[in-house]
Amino acid sequence: MHSTDLDFAERADLALENQFLRKAVRFTVDRLRNGKAAGSAALGDFESWRERGRAIRAHTIANLDRYLEQFCDNLERAGGHVHFAADAAEASEICVRIAKDRQAKLAVKSKSMVSEEIELNRHFEAAGIEALETDLGEWIVQLAHEAPAHIILPCIHKSRGEIRALFERHAGAELAEDTATLAGYARKTLRQRFLEADIGISGCNFAIADTGSITMFTNEGNGRLVTTLPRTHIALMGMERIVPSFADLAVMAELLPRSATGQKLTTYLNVISGPRRANEADGPDELHVVIVDNGRSNQLGDPDFQAILHCIRCGACLNVCPVYRQIGGHAYGSVYPGPIGAVLSPLFQPEQELATELADASSLCGACHEACPVKIPIHDMLVKLRERNARPGRKSRTERLMMELSASVLSSPAAFARAGRVARLLQRWTIFDGSRMTFLARRIPVVKNWLGTRRLPPPPKRAFRDLWPDLEREVKS
Amino acid sequence: MKRETFMARVSTRLGRARASAASQSPSASVAPRRSPPSTRAELIAQFSSELAKVGGAVHAVRSNSALELGLMEFVHSTGGRRLVGFGKSNFERFGFDRLWRELDVSCWERGDEGCAASFRARAAAADIGLSIADLGVASSGSMLFLVGAQRPRSVTLLPRSHVAILTTDSIVADLAAALDVLGARGTPPSSALFITGPSRTSDIENDLTLGVHGPAAVTVFLLDN
Amino acid sequence: MWIGLSTFAAPDGARVEPNAITTRAVRVSLFITCLADQVFPEVGVSMVRVLRRLGCEVRFNQQQSCCGQPHHNAGFTPEARRVARSLLDAFDGDDHVVTPSGSCAAMLHHSYPTLFAEDAEELARAQSLAGRTSEFSQFLVNVLGVEDVGATLERTAVYHPSCHGTRLLGVGNEPLRLLSRVRGLELRPLANSQDCCGFGGLFCVKLPAVSAAMTSEKASHVSATGADVLVGTDLGCLMNVAGHMRANGSKIEAMHLAQVLDSGHAQH
Numbered sequence: 001m002h003s004t005d006l007d008f009a010e011r012a013d014l015a016l017e018n019q020f021l022r023k024a025v026r027f028t029v030d031r032l033r034n035g036k037a038a039g040s041a042a043l044g045d046f047e048s049w050r051e052r053g054r055a056i057r058a059h060t061i062a063n064l065d066r067y068l069e070q071f072c073d074n075l076e077r078a079g080g081h082v083h084f085a086a087d088a089a090e091a092s093e094i095c096v097r098i099a100k101d102r103q104a105k106l107a108v109k110s111k112s113m114v115s116e117e118i119e120l121n122r123h124f125e126a127a128g129i130e131a132l133e134t135d136l137g138e139w140i141v142q143l144a145h146e147a148p149a150h151i152i153l154p155c156i157h158k159s160r161g162e163i164r165a166l167f168e169r170h171a172g173a174e175l176a177e178d179t180a181t182l183a184g185y186a187r188k189t190l191r192q193r194f195l196e197a198d199i200g201i202s203g204c205n206f207a208i209a210d211t212g213s214i215t216m217f218t219n220e221g222n223g224r225l226v227t228t229l230p231r232t233h234i235a236l237m238g239m240e241r242i243v244p245s246f247a248d249l250a251v252m253a254e255l256l257p258r259s260a261t262g263q264k265l266t267t268y269l270n271v272i273s274g275p276r277r278a279n280e281a282d283g284p285d286e287l288h289v290v291i292v293d294n295g296r297s298n299q300l301g302d303p304d305f306q307a308i309l310h311c312i313r314c315g316a317c318l319n320v321c322p323v324y325r326q327i328g329g330h331a332y333g334s335v336y337p338g339p340i341g342a343v344l345s346p347l348f349q350p351e352q353e354l355a356t357e358l359a360d361a362s363s364l365c366g367a368c369h370e371a372c373p374v375k376i377p378i379h380d381m382l383v384k385l386r387e388r389n390a391r392p393g394r395k396s397r398t399e400r401l402m403m404e405l406s407a408s409v410l411s412s413p414a415a416f417a418r419a420g421r422v423a424r425l426l427q428r429w430t431i432f433d434g435s436r437m438t439f440l441a442r443r444i445p446v447v448k449n450w451l452g453t454r455r456l457p458p459p460p461k462r463a464f465r466d467l468w469p470d471l472e473r474e475v476k477s
Numbered sequence: 478m479k480r481e482t483f484m485a486r487v488s489t490r491l492g493r494a495r496a497s498a499a500s501q502s503p504s505a506s507v508a509p510r511r512s513p514p515s516t517r518a519e520l521i522a523q524f525s526s527e528l529a530k531v532g533g534a535v536h537a538v539r540s541n542s543a544l545e546l547g548l549m550e551f552v553h554s555t556g557g558r559r560l561v562g563f564g565k566s567n568f569e570r571f572g573f574d575r576l577w578r579e580l581d582v583s584c585w586e587r588g589d590e591g592c593a594a595s596f597r598a599r600a601a602a603a604d605i606g607l608s609i610a611d612l613g614v615a616s617s618g619s620m621l622f623l624v625g626a627q628r629p630r631s632v633t634l635l636p637r638s639h640v641a642i643l644t645t646d647s648i649v650a651d652l653a654a655a656l657d658v659l660g661a662r663g664t665p666p667s668s669a670l671f672i673t674g675p676s677r678t679s680d681i682e683n684d685l686t687l688g689v690h691g692p693a694a695v696t697v698f699l700l701d702n
Numbered sequence: 703m704w705i706g707l708s709t710f711a712a713p714d715g716a717r718v719e720p721n722a723i724t725t726r727a728v729r730v731s732l733f734i735t736c737l738a739d740q741v742f743p744e745v746g747v748s749m750v751r752v753l754r755r756l757g758c759e760v761r762f763n764q765q766q767s768c769c770g771q772p773h774h775n776a777g778f779t780p781e782a783r784r785v786a787r788s789l790l791d792a793f794d795g796d797d798h799v800v801t802p803s804g805s806c807a808a809m810l811h812h813s814y815p816t817l818f819a820e821d822a823e824e825l826a827r828a829q830s831l832a833g834r835t836s837e838f839s840q841f842l843v844n845v846l847g848v849e850d851v852g853a854t855l856e857r858t859a860v861y862h863p864s865c866h867g868t869r870l871l872g873v874g875n876e877p878l879r880l881l882s883r884v885r886g887l888e889l890r891p892l893a894n895s896q897d898c899c900g901f902g903g904l905f906c907v908k909l910p911a912v913s914a915a916m917t918s919e920k921a922s923h924v925s926a927t928g929a930d931v932l933v934g935t936d937l938g939c940l941m942n943v944a945g946h947m948r949a950n951g952s953k954i955e956a957m958h959l960a961q962v963l964d965s966g967h968a969q970h
Contacts, residue, residue: 012912022915028683055503065487065496072480078664084483136689137680153680160682179684187689195601211665221634221676221691227668228630229597239487244502246660250653264527264617265652268691269671271659277667279587281596281629293483300490322898326915360909363902363916364775365865383813386777403773407781410736411788416767420740449910453917454945464734464743468762471750475760 008331008357015327021157025149025328028156029319035262036316036371042264043254053255054375056248057310064300064309067209067242068291074212078274080287085118091292092123095201095234098288099129102232104198108190110216110223111135112203113151113313114236114292116335117348120201131201134190134222136183143170149329151315151336152260157328190222200226200284204237205312206252207289210245213273214289217256217266224268233275233284239291240309252312255373259314295348304384308343310374315340317368317378323361332358339368343381356394359385420463427459520615520648521699527618531674532687533695541571544700548607548640549576551696555638557604559583561596564627567609571642571700582607585629600631605638606692613648613699614655617673620697621655624668633672639692641672645701727759728846731797733789733835735806736768737937738958745802745937748964749838753800755967756846766792771809772903774817783817790827798845799835802960804867804935807837812870837867839876839935839959850883854966858888859957860929862920862943864936865898877935877959884962890927894919901942917946925952932956 006014015021040046060067072082085091091114099107107129109115121142124131133142137154141147143166148154155163164177167185175181202223204214214235216223227233243249249271257263276283299305318324318338329337334345342358359382362368368378392400409415441447488495514520525535536551538544552560560582562568576582583599586592600606608628610620620641624630633639649655652671659669676691687693730753734746750760770785789810793799801807814828842848861881867873881889900906900916920943924932932947932954934940944956 009909009911012909016911016915024682031683052503059500059503062491063496063500065484065491065493066498068487069484069496078667082480084478084480086478086483090478134690135680136678140680155680156683163681179681179686182681183678183686183689190690191601195597211660213665219676220678220689222689224630224634224670225690228634246656247653248502250651250656253652263531263673265614265619265671265673267531267673267675267677269619269673271665271669271671272667273665273669274667277626279626280624280667281585281593282600282631283624283667291483293486297486297490300487301492320896322900322916323909323912325897326912326919359777360905361912363865363898363900363905363913365898365902366869367865367896367898370869380816383775383777386775387779388777390777390779399776400778403776403778403781407770407773407778407784410768410770410785413765413767413788413792416736417764424740446907446910450907453910453914453949454942455948456941456945459741460743462743464739464746465762465764467743467747468764471747472762475754 008333008361011331011333012327012361015331020159021328022326024156024159026325028150028153029325032153032261032315032319033371036259036319037262039258039262039264043258049251049254050373050375052251053373054310056243056251057312057374058307060243060248061240061300061306061309064240064242067244068239070209071207071212071242074210075274075289076212078212079277080212080274080289083288083290085290085292085294087294088118088292091118091236091290091294092120094290095120095236096123096127096129098232098234099124099199100127102198104129104232106130106132106193106197107199107201108132108134108194108197108226108230109138109201110203110218110226111138111154112201112236113335114203114238115201116148117294118236118292120236132190132193132197134194134226136186136220136222139186139190140166143167147330147335149337150318151313151338151340157330191225194225194229197230198232200230200233202226202233202235204235204241204289205256206249207237207242208245208249208271209242211273213271215249215272216268216270217253218270219263219267221268224270227270227272227284228282231284232286232288234288234290235272236290236292239293239296256312256314259312259316259371259373295350299347305343305347305381307376308347308381310376311340311344312374313340314373316371316373320367320371322363322365322367332361334358339378339382343378343385346385356389359389417463417465424459424461424463514615514650517645517648520650521645521701523615524613524618524648525699527616528674528695528697529618531618532677533618533674533697535697535699537699537701539701541700544571544642544698545573545576547698549579551640551698552580552605555605557638559599559603560605560607561600561603561632561636562607563609563629563632567627585627585632587626596629597631600629600635603636605640606632606634606636608632608639608641610641610643610697611647612655612658613643614652614671615648616651619652619655619671619673621659622670622672623659623666624670625666630668630670633670634691637688637692638694638696639672640696640698642698642700645699727757729797730758730760730800730841731793731795732760732762733766733793733799733801733806734762735801735803735937738802741941742937742958745958745960748958748960749800749802751967752842752851752960752963756842756848756851758846761797763792769806769809770817771806771813774809774813776904779817786814786817786828787824790824790831793831793834794827797834798841799831800838800841801835802838802935802958803937804837804864804871804873805938807835808866808870810835837871837873837935839880840871840873842963843876843879849879851880851963852967853883853963854885855962856886857931858890858929859931859933859962860890860892860924860927861895862892862899862924862932862934862939863895864934864939867935868896873935877933880959880963881933885966887962890929892927893923895923899939899943901938903938906942914946917942921947921950921952924954930954931962933959933962935959
């Protein structure tokens with residue numbers, strides 16, 4: 001686990017040194033993005049589906065108050081309980097209170113990014129209640145006392161050998177290293193815990209206003225076990241995770257799995273409308289949905305950032321991001337990694353240092369926007385975040401000075417032309433003479449870094465603007 | 478936090494005093510549709526091939542007796558001994574006889590809490606879950622199961638092997654069509670489950686493995702009616 | 703007055719005879735970009751020659767400098783606006799504006815509308831400029847309707863599609879269509895071509911190690927093709943990738959598309 005007192009560049013440097021991590025991340029994101037390409041091609045006319053997805057999300061968020069009201073009314077009618085949390089602390093408090101009131105000892109969890117966001121496990125532990133992750137990757141990460149490295153594949157940074165070692169320590173016995181044995185150990189061990197658990201905690205991919213339903217898209221089946229076996233089911237839901245009706249779900253259900261892994265549909269799509277009913281053999285007696293704000297409502301009404309609430313957490317932007325590809329998720333130091341994390345994290349936690357540094361963790365290549373199934377302009381948002389960070393007092397004075405100075409020169413073409421002549425002349429002596437860095441250049445870290453890994457042709461004697469008079473004559477002659 | 482306070486903040490941020498009626502969701506208006514298979518045979522073929530792609534097995538049968546025989550042969554071939562199933566009344570239309578006599582099947586019948594606890598224990602110990610799908614979805618090879626008094630969740634979840642009966646007249650083209658059917662039924666069931674093949678994970682070094690939590694095998698007896 | 707576009711729309715694949723259109727001059731104002739102006743002037747020279755061969759009347763306004771993208775992308779919006787304003791001044795009028803950078807063209811198309819959103823008059827000028835501005839390959843293929851410019855280059859090349867040009871501006875296969883008509887040129891496909899090369903303007907200065915890792919992966923894909931020329935439409939990316947490769951002993955040469963299309967002609 002990377003120490004949080006390192007800054008992003010230092011955490012990235014650490015990640016770059018981890019050759020297993022880099023190979024594993026590249027392999028995984030290639031698999032996922034190739035899957036997405038095939039899955040979206042199979043759907044046909046994917047651009048129209050994206051546009052439809054975008055329109056549904058934009059409409060829903062623009063009318064979020066109405067749809068949330070409708071959802072809550074319908075869920076209560078179906079026998080569910082709705083809770084509202086303004087922030088992470090309140091969300092955890094609500095969950096802990098529900099668990100304590102029921103004298104719970106064990107809560108089994110399926111994958112939920114909101115639970116990571118509100119650090120639910122820590123709060124449960126403090127209250128003396130065991131919170132057990134049951135998604136295979138999440139369990140591995142929990143056994144290693146780490147954080148997920150990817151939104152949908154939490155333990156891509158762990159090798160088979162590391163996983164075996166974790167399981168052997170847990171089992172107190174030796175295990176073979178093949179996937180079937182390791183997954184089999186997880187099945188056997190966790191199945192027993194599911195049967196013992198008092199509380200099941202899940203996330204919610206989309207709530208449906210029209211019916212008061214929550215939906216979960218999962219592959220392993222632990223999401224179903226969590227919502228079937230314990231007597232109490234608590235679903236954590238970001239306040240924006242809602243669509244109006246089944247017709248809208250039909251569109252999002254085509255976009256989400258295809259964008260995440262390329263699957264046409266996840267193995268399980270569970271549409272839950274209230275707790276177990278009379279005469280049903282199984283299912284939870286109680287369903288609690290905790291609707292979490294935690295920085296989200298601040299984005300409503302903000303023309304630059306409201307669209308971040310359209311996000312459906314598919315992870316497609318991670319899989320195409322050239323920065324994520326090199327460093328993986330932990331270097332971001334935030335719950336949500338990758339391009340979406342670089343926007344979400346500072347918006348949800350504006351007071352933290354993340355606010356200033358993650359916005360720079362992008363080459364603004366735009367691959368995230370291109371991959372997004374609901375067309376969120378993530379790269380534009382990163383620029384807008386940089387704009388916030390550039391406000392006086394927030395950036396280093398050197399950067400501000402450089403920017404102001406260069407703007408003065410560049411906004412005056414005459415000054416630019418003069419500066420160019422001087423710079424080209426000076427740089428031969430001071431920086432780079434066409435074959436090697438000068439003595440001086442080797443002492444300026446930025447220059448040394450840049451030129452140390454790149455060989456440039458010798459600088460031209462004259463700029464294009466100086467050549468132009470000759471070029472102009474060329475045609476006249 | 479109180480609901481009123483929470484909602485008031487949302488409305489205020491959106492620039493209005495309180496929630497107002499929303500216009501129609503755009504899902505209906507902008508509607509890219511794939512061209513779905515048109516004939517029953519095409520729907521069946523697509524359902525079967527999509528399910529096979531995700532690791533499910535499909536056995537086509539043409540009569541109730543072939544269904545019963547097929548199921549019994551399947552159970553014997555897996556070496557499974559204990560079965561757990563949906564309520565027996567669900568199967569009446571298939572006219573099973575030998576199957577009930579010769580196989581050890583625990584079916585859920587509505588009863589008190591004690592029954593529920595013992596049913597859960599039997600489901601957890603069973604080798605095979607025997608169910609009936611409400612719908613098939615051709616575009617993805619999925620099956621829809623509507624949970625209800627005679628249709629427990631555990632049957633399709635706890636045993637290592639899940640066997641489902643699906644009739645060919647209940648295959649629809651895509652998820653949108655399936656959700657249309659679900660929506661048209663009025664109040665949805667406590668759980669509507671779309672199941673697409675066996676439980677899967679690639680969490681260990683991207684190596685796909687089946688059955689990490691849910692059934693490792695999903696077998697469909699597709700009855701042509 | 704420049705001629706309407708349809709006049710130039712050559713039938714698909716037809717070679718446009720340069721002489722056939724010299725009498726109908728399309729007026730082009732060159733937006734050279736600060737990088738090409740100061741560091742790669744030869745790219746501007748090639749652009750001028752290619753455009754003239756196709757019958758364009760090329761002009762160059764000395765009152766231009768930079769589009770303001772470095773400041774904009776760093777979040778220094780007022781500074782970016784200040785620089786961008788000077789570009790609006792330099793390109794008033796109704797000439798086509800052609801630039802050897804998809805990234806700078808994208809800045810005009812994608813970012814100027816928000817940069818000047820608050821002043822109606824400036825916004826109108828910005829929109830007019832964006833509407834007249836094309837990246838070089840787009841101008842040749844979509845405006846002039848030309849794919850074969852009569853170039854010859856006996857080399858093995860690989861084309862890197864730059865991110866801003868393709869994703870923000872919408873450059874598609876125009877460069878490849880132009881390159882496929884260059885006599886003698888063997889074009890090889892590039893694996894993971896859609897991935898950023900790691901340049902990203904100030905990005906490569908602020909996060910040099912991450913940038914170098916990205917460049918290194920790009921370089922390995924370019925190397926694997928065995929090509930001896932790396933062709934692109936953005937000089938920042940070309941300088942970055944070829945610079946990295948040459949620092950590691952490769953003999954690869956970076957050429958802007960304009961230089962390739964200017965090859966094999968007797969120079970004046």
